[in-house]
Amino acid sequence: MKIAVAGTGYVGLVTGVALAHIGHNVTCVDVDLEKINLMKQGISPIYEKDLENLMEINKERLNYTTNYKEAYQDADVIFIGVGTPEKEDGSANLDYLYMVLDQIVNSLKKDVVIVIKSTVPIGTNDEVEIYINNKIKSGIKVMVVSNPEFLAQGTAVHDTLYATRIVIGVEDEKAKKIMTTLYEPLTKEPYNVPLLVMDRKSAEMVKYASNDFLALKISYMNELANFAEKIGADISLVANGMSYDPRIGNKFLNSGIGYGGSCFPKDTKALYFSSKLYNSEIKTIGACIEVNENQKIILFKKLKEKFKNLENFQIAILGLTFKPGTDDVREAPALVNAKLLLKEKVIIKAYDPIGVSNFNHTLFNDVSMTNYKEQISYYNTIEDTIKDCQAVLIMTEWPEIKEFDLKKYESLMAKPYIFDGRNCYDLKNISKYAIYYNSIGRKVIDNCKEKISL
Ligand SMILES: NC(=O)c1ccc[n+]([C@@H]2O[C@H](COP(=O)([O-])OP(=O)(O)OC[C@H]3O[C@@H](n4cnc5c(N)ncnc54)[C@H](O)[C@@H]3O)[C@@H](O)[C@H]2O)c1
Incomplete structure (x- = not known):
C-alpha cells in the first residue's frame, strides 16, 4: 500500500x-x-x-x-x-x-x-x-x-x-x-x-479515557504519598501491598513529582475542557490536574522548608527530561523547578544524559527567563554536577542516576542533602551513609545532621 x-x-x-x-x-x-x-x-x-x-x-x-x-x-x-x-x-x-x-x-x-x-x-x-x-x-x-x-x-x-x-x-x-x-x-x-x-467517537474517547486513567492513578498515588509522609507511613510499602490485588495491578503505582510530557498534561486538560463544554464535568480529572500541578513543585517546597533562603545556593538537578529513555522535556517537572530556583537566585548545575539541549532551549524560550542564563550550567558526569553543591534534586530516574554510588555523594559534597523526586534509593541502604535524604511519601533520613552548620 x-x-x-x-x-x-x-x-x-x-x-x-x-x-x-x-x-x-x-x-x-x-x-x-x-x-x-x-x-x-x-x-x-x-x-x-x-x-x-x-x-x-x-x-x-x-x-x-x-x-x-x-x-x-x-x-x-x-x-x-x-x-x-x-x-x-x-x-x-x-x-x-x-x-x-x-x-x-x-x-x-x-x-x-x-x-x-x-x-x-x-x-x-x-x-x-x-x-x-x-x-x-x-x-x-x-x-x-x-x-x-x-x-x-x-x-x-x-x-x-x-x-x-x-x-x-x-x-x-x-x-x-x-x-x-x-x-x-x-x-x-x-x-x-x-x-x-x-465507531469513530468511541475510538477517540478510548485514547483520552486511557491516558486520563493513567494520570488519575499517578495523582492518586501522589496524594496518598503526601498523606503517608504526614502520618508516618511508607508509600512504597503501601503501593507494594496494593499491587497484590489483581484488580489494582502493579503498574503506575509509584509516587513522585507528577506526570509531565506531551500527552498526560494536555490530554487531561482537553477531556476536562470537553466535559465541561457538554455540561458533564468529569470532576475526578479536574482534581487530578490540580494535584499534579502541586506535585510538580513538591521538591522545591521541601527545599524551601528546609533552607528558607536559597540565595547563592549551588544546587544540582539530576535528570531534565520528563522521564527516562527520551530526550523530550515538554512539561518536565525539572523545567518548572529550575525556573523557581533561578528566580530564588540559585546557581544550578544540571545533568541529563540526552536532554540538555532540548532543556536549555525550552527553558530560555520563555522570555521571562532570559536574564537567568548565567545562573545555570550543564555537566557531562554526575560527579562533576554534584561536586561542591549544597543540595541535589533528583528529577528523572535515569539508570545512571538511580544506580549512582551513594559514597560519591558523601565524598563530593560537604553536606550531602538529597531531595529525591523519584524514590530512586532504598531507605535501608541510604541509612548507612552520612546523607540527608528526603524522598516522596517516605520518612526523611537525616544522617548528616551533626556535620551541618548552615
Ligand atoms: N508523543 C507521544 O508519546 C504521543 C503518544 C500518543 C499520541 N500522541 C499524539 O500524537 C500527536 C503528535 O504528537 P508528537 O509527540 O508526535 O508530536 P511532535 O511535536 O513530536 O511532532 C509533530 C510533527 O508534526 C510536524 N508538522 C507540523 N505541521 C505539519 C504539516 N502541516 N505537515 C507535516 N508535518 C507537520 C512538526 O514539524 C513535527 O515534526 C499529538 O496529538 C499527541 O497528543 C503523542
Whole structure:
C-alpha cells in the first residue's frame, strides 16, 4: 500500500517506520526541512530506542520530504500525526491538523483514507470528514478513520510493533477493509496485536479515557504519598501491598513529582475542557490536574522548608527530561523547578544524559527567563554536577542516576542533602551513609545532621 504520514515527531516517524517495517511504502512528510534532511541521511531527529536501526533496515521503503503534494496526491492512505497542543483555556489546538487537511485538499487526485493518529477531541473525526468533503473536488471520495496512538516515549518502537491494541474508529465499510488489510501483518505472528474496530467517537474517547486513567492513578498515588509522609507511613510499602490485588495491578503505582510530557498534561486538560463544554464535568480529572500541578513543585517546597533562603545556593538537578529513555522535556517537572530556583537566585548545575539541549532551549524560550542564563550550567558526569553543591534534586530516574554510588555523594559534597523526586534509593541502604535524604511519601533520613552548620 502507498502510505503518506504527515508529521515526523514521536508518533508520525515511529508510525511511518513501523509501517515500512511491515512491508508498506511510506513517505514521511514534515514542514521542518532540517528534520527531513537529517532523516534523508538516516539520522532520526528524535531519540527513540531502535528507531534509527529500523530506518536503516527499511530504507528502501521509506522516503522523507517536505513536498506534501508529491506525497499526498496518489497515496492510498494518509496518516496524520501532527501535534495537537493545548490552548490557554485547556482545549486542544487543532491548527496543525487543519493545516494538513488543507494541504491534502490541494493535493488529492484520487480516493483516499485519512487516518487521524493525533489525539483529538471526541467528535473531531466527524467534523474533519464534513470539512474535507465540502472542500474536495467532486468525484474524489475521502474516508476519515480514527486510529489513536498509545505508544509511550522511550519505548515507542516496541509499543508500535507489539502494541497492546490497535483501535480503529470507522463509519465506512470500505475504510474498515483497507485499515484491516493495512494492519494485518501486525495482527499475526510474531506481533499478535489485537485489532479493535468501533465507531469513530468511541475510538477517540478510548485514547483520552486511557491516558486520563493513567494520570488519575499517578495523582492518586501522589496524594496518598503526601498523606503517608504526614502520618508516618511508607508509600512504597503501601503501593507494594496494593499491587497484590489483581484488580489494582502493579503498574503506575509509584509516587513522585507528577506526570509531565506531551500527552498526560494536555490530554487531561482537553477531556476536562470537553466535559465541561457538554455540561458533564468529569470532576475526578479536574482534581487530578490540580494535584499534579502541586506535585510538580513538591521538591522545591521541601527545599524551601528546609533552607528558607536559597540565595547563592549551588544546587544540582539530576535528570531534565520528563522521564527516562527520551530526550523530550515538554512539561518536565525539572523545567518548572529550575525556573523557581533561578528566580530564588540559585546557581544550578544540571545533568541529563540526552536532554540538555532540548532543556536549555525550552527553558530560555520563555522570555521571562532570559536574564537567568548565567545562573545555570550543564555537566557531562554526575560527579562533576554534584561536586561542591549544597543540595541535589533528583528529577528523572535515569539508570545512571538511580544506580549512582551513594559514597560519591558523601565524598563530593560537604553536606550531602538529597531531595529525591523519584524514590530512586532504598531507605535501608541510604541509612548507612552520612546523607540527608528526603524522598516522596517516605520518612526523611537525616544522617548528616551533626556535620551541618548552615
Ligand atoms: N508523543 C507521544 O508519546 C504521543 C503518544 C500518543 C499520541 N500522541 C499524539 O500524537 C500527536 C503528535 O504528537 P508528537 O509527540 O508526535 O508530536 P511532535 O511535536 O513530536 O511532532 C509533530 C510533527 O508534526 C510536524 N508538522 C507540523 N505541521 C505539519 C504539516 N502541516 N505537515 C507535516 N508535518 C507537520 C512538526 O514539524 C513535527 O515534526 C499529538 O496529538 C499527541 O497528543 C503523542
